[in-house]
Amino acid sequence: HTLFEMLGNFSFADYFKEDAIAYAWEFITSSKYLALPIEKLWVTVHDSDDEAEEIWSRHISPDRIIRFGDADNFWQMGDTGPCGPCSEIFYDQGEENFNSPEDKMGGEGDRFLEIWNLVFMQYERDESGTLNPLPKPSIDTGMGLERVVAIKEGVLNNYHSSLFIPFLNKIGEMVGTPYNYEASNSASYRVIADHLRSCSFLLAQGVNFDKEGRGYVLRRIMRRAIRHGYLLGLREPFMYKLVDTLVDVMGEQYDYLLKRAEAIKTSMKTEEERFFDTIEAGIKLFNEELEKTDNIFDGEVAFKLYDTFGFPLDLTQDMLREKNIALDIEAFDKKMEAQKAQSKANWKGTGDASTTGDFKALKEKFGENEFVGYETKQITATVLALLDSEFKEVDTVNGSGWVLLDKTPFYAESGGQIGDRGELLGRCKVVDTKKFLDMNMSQVEGDLSIGDRVEALVDSSRAxxxxxxxxxxxxxxxxxxxxxxxxxxxxxxxxxxxxxxxxxxxxxxxxxxxxxxxxxxxxxxxxxxxxxxxxxxxxxxxxxxxxxxxxxxxxxxxxxxxxxxxxxxxxxxxxxxxxxxxxxxxxxxxxxxxxxxxxxxxxxxxxxxxVVDNLRDELDEIKTELKNQNSIAGINRLKDEIKTLKTELKTALNSTKKELSTIEING
CATH class of the missing domain: 3.30.980.10 (Threonyl-trna Synthetase; Chain A, domain 2)
Incomplete structure (x- = not known):
């Protein structure tokens, strides 16, 4: 899925493993909630987590508790930071439905379906890799709604639940062939249904189709769906027609889908029209190159598909994967880098200063300084630190540099509002203010030393x-x-x-x-x-x-x-x-x-x-030139005079041509 609905609960030093496990078990098994049969449930714990295993044994038979290592049952955000063991809850979908060698706990099969992950955040990993106990352990859990709905409705595939069937049926109507899971093209139905959901939510949240950033992620998802529609025989915009079905299925819970449905449709239709203009030519080029390809597809052709026909790289890779053909990614990257280099050469830059410098050391030494600019535009402050124009710490500034005050009335550029200007009275001119690692620092021109007491005054332009x-x-x-x-x-x-x-x-x-x-x-x-x-x-x-x-x-x-x-x-x-x-x-x-x-x-x-004053002055000048206080009437009079003069000039030119012609004929 490119979008799924996450259920979960969190605790920040309020409760830990014992309560988290008890709450999860109650929600899953109680007749008041999910009421899943206990004989269908299995749990896993980290192989070092004796505590979690002991707690689980109070709720479920010990032979249904499985230990796994870090790869399966340890959660961390990155190489360093908060982390901890986790415990996953699985649902057995039945040996009668899944009986391959991989259909076992820990296997790659689909028989045992993970439905809930309980993360016990109890450590912090430092840069040396050492796990240090957190003073206040926390709980973070996650459960996918789509899987739970499928289980409750007794289907073996998320797409066959009531969350997706309405989309598959609607797509079938458009294609003229009902959805059939056994059909060779059934994956295209499912891709469209899934991608329709994510594209709609992104558009509803204010993301727009673009050439970069999150807007390009949206475009990639959308164009992948369009291509699957093309495979089903659809040759004109169709995704936008599915939005009403989405509103029917999810609009009650997410009312902003209903409020923004028309805008979502319009944006989708425009994007579809753009890609349908080029998709056929792009697929033709792809197929022509494919006929000449043995094992590796030309990266330069892939770049042309990207650059000329709007095929995102991962879309081309999807198409090649279906044919078991590899892509010469190095050739693609080479063309992409050449294009970026050319764009960079044509770019004149913004003049932004580098943000590499001694900011981290300042943050560790002083922390965030206090912004008091909401209440006042003038205060007495102390110079805590100074940086030169290269953002390196210095004891004094003679000319241009940056100052960190213990408290500041100067607003740092953010949220679309430019940074404040002003003065450190009698000492420096403040020409800009920016935020570095949450420290408000002002760019100054003048003479300053660490420890100076200054009178900071925000420029009147702030108003x-x-x-x-x-x-x-x-x-x-x-x-x-x-x-x-x-x-x-x-x-x-x-x-x-x-x-x-x-x-x-x-x-x-x-x-x-x-x-x-x-x-x-x-x-x-x-x-x-x-x-x-x-x-x-x-x-x-x-x-x-x-x-x-x-x-x-x-x-x-x-x-x-x-x-x-x-x-x-x-x-x-x-x-x-x-x-x-x-x-x-x-x-x-x-x-x-x-x-x-x-x-x-x-x-x-x-x-x-x-602007109003300037417009009034211009209007007065126009009236003076026209010699008419009614400027519109004066302009219309001039237009009539010009039209008359044009007619007279045309008549005179025609007359002159006739005279010249007569002279030429008569010699």
Missing amino acids: EIEKHHSATHLLHAGLRAILGEHIAQAGSLNDDKRLRFDFSHPKAMTKEEIKAVEAWVNDKVSRAIPRETKIMSIDEAKNSGAMALFGEKYGDEVRVVSMGDVSVELCGGTHIDNTSEIGLFMITKESGVSAGVRRIEAICGNSAIK
Whole structure:
């Protein structure tokens, strides 16, 4: 599966093995819950975990408890960090259904199906590989809903449960042939059903089809499904037609699928149309090369499929795997590296400073410094550390460098808001502020030494930044109000002169929609709504309806910024106190960024006033030049005069041609 629903429970030093095992056993066997037959259950423990085996023996016969080593029953996130033994619960699907030599506990067969993994996080592995006991052990468990549903419904395959059969039936209707597990093409039905779920959820969460990053993962999944539809004989977009079935099956539990269904369909259909434009030519090229291939497929042809016809590499590899043909991956990589090198040569760069330097040492020495910029824009602070322009620790800065203050009013660039500028009065100019390993550090120009006491003052431009940041929140809410709740933020920039907001939307906005959003925001500005900020748990925030960015990492506690009930978002940035401070809000441009992503550029506050003043001056100049206070009428008069002059000029040219022709004929 590319998407599955995970059930689980967690404990952070509250309860450990004894309770975790008891809870799991009760949920699985009790008539109040799953009521699975005890004679069908087996468990595994780590071969060193005597404690877990002893606890399990109170619930299940000892001959159904199997010990395995690290490969099967030890869980860790990486080479270092929290880890521990785990205990897995298996369901026996019956010897009558699975009777190969591998259908045994620990074998590769399907008879014994793992349904729940209980992880006992009791160690921390250090860099030497040593396991050190955690002072507060934790529990982390995971159970796949799809497997549990299949077991409860008495089927031997997840795809034959009620979670997937509706998709398989719908695909059968489209193809004209009902789904048949025994058929040679049945895997294509299952791939489409699975990929439809993951693509829909990704789109619903604000991910869009793209050439890189998570958007490219989405594209790879989608195009793999399209190719399997092609194998079934489908020659036009079909995935988007399955979205209604998804809403029927999962919409009650995930209501945002219903709210964003139309946007999901539109994005899917657009992506399908793009790939269907090239898939036939790509498959033709693939088959032509395949006829010339003995064992290894040409990597340069695979690159052409990727670069020209939009075939992700793993899609080509899937197609080759079906034919038992290998790929010359080195040749593919060589072409890919050459393309990247060319792109890099054409790129002029952003001027971003390197982030390699002595940050880790500073973090270990001082920890995170305190940001006090929400409450004040001026404080007295102490210089804890200094870095030169290469980010190396120094005792003094004479010119350009970076300063770490014990507390700072300067906001570090994040969440789309630019870093603060300002002064260390009488000492330095602050030209930027960034966050390195959660330390707010300001770039300075001037003379400073470690231990100096300084008066830190944020530049007045912060007020305009805050106006634009708060306007961005209202814009986000306005887009959702006018265009629909499928709108999800895809990026933003807030500085003292403008704002830029990227959002998921399948098509360009009309002039009427742009005007409606602009009017919606200005209405909320005119209502003088107070801004409120609260600190709460991430669960409380989500339950309150606060909007969060997909893919953004949040801590246990978050900052929620609200403007009445019209805008509630998780945000760490700085904001105005009342919407009236935003002043006039104007949308200056709406454009496309990539497939399914639009961009709005807008201004407010002083920037909007300046634009209005400039427009008024230009209009006055036009009226003066036209010698007419009604500029529209004056322009129309000029257009009529130009049209008349064009007609007269054409008549004169024709007359001249006739005269020249007469002269030529008569000699």
